[in-house]
Amino acid sequence: MNTYKHEVKYYECDRMGVTHHSNYVRFMEEARVDWLDQLGFGFEKIEAENVFSPVISISCEYKHPTTFKDIIEIEVKISKMSEMKFEFDYTMRSNGKLVCLGHSAHCFIENGRPVAISKRLPDFYQSLKSYLSVE
Numbered sequence: 001m002n003t004y005k006h007e008v009k010y011y012e013c014d015r016m017g018v019t020h021h022s023n024y025v026r027f028m029e030e031a032r033v034d035w036l037d038q039l040g041f042g043f044e045k046i047e048a049e050n051v052f053s054p055v056i057s058i059s060c061e062y063k064h065p066t067t068f069k070d071i072i073e074i075e076v077k078i079s080k081m082s083e084m085k086f087e088f089d090y091t092m093r094s095n096g097k098l099v100c101l102g103h104s105a106h107c108f109i110e111n112g113r114p115v116a117i118s119k120r121l122p123d124f125y126q127s128l129k130s131y132l133s134v135e
Contacts, residue, residue: 004031
């Protein structure tokens with residue numbers, strides 16, 4: 001998969017000129033959406049099947065600040081998955097420096113109830129499984 005790149009916008013910075021911490025959660029979502037698009041199972045395709053994948057937990061560990069116009073390269077990996085949920089790890093770098101480590105967990109629902117994605121969308125499940133990080 002290609003690494004997602006985000007250029008820090010002026011409005012994403014605080015009064016000190018540093019990228020505001022809340023934006024990294026958005027950057028993770030942008031990278032995750034791009035990753036799923038590259039996989040061939042973008043949100044519009046999954047949601048057209050009436051299956052949704054809400055965030056159930058998220059975390060960020062900030063390592064180095066970024067500023068306006070910095071390019072943040074975000075590597076996305078599936079770190080854990082089951083029939084009912086999956087988890088992503090995000091490694092964010094700018095100019096070769098580690099700037100943030102992130103993690104998000106997601107479940108699958110249909111009509112507001114948990115759904116086993118292996119049974120409901122088996123091709124999607126197998127595609128996700130093929131990218132499960134075994135490091």
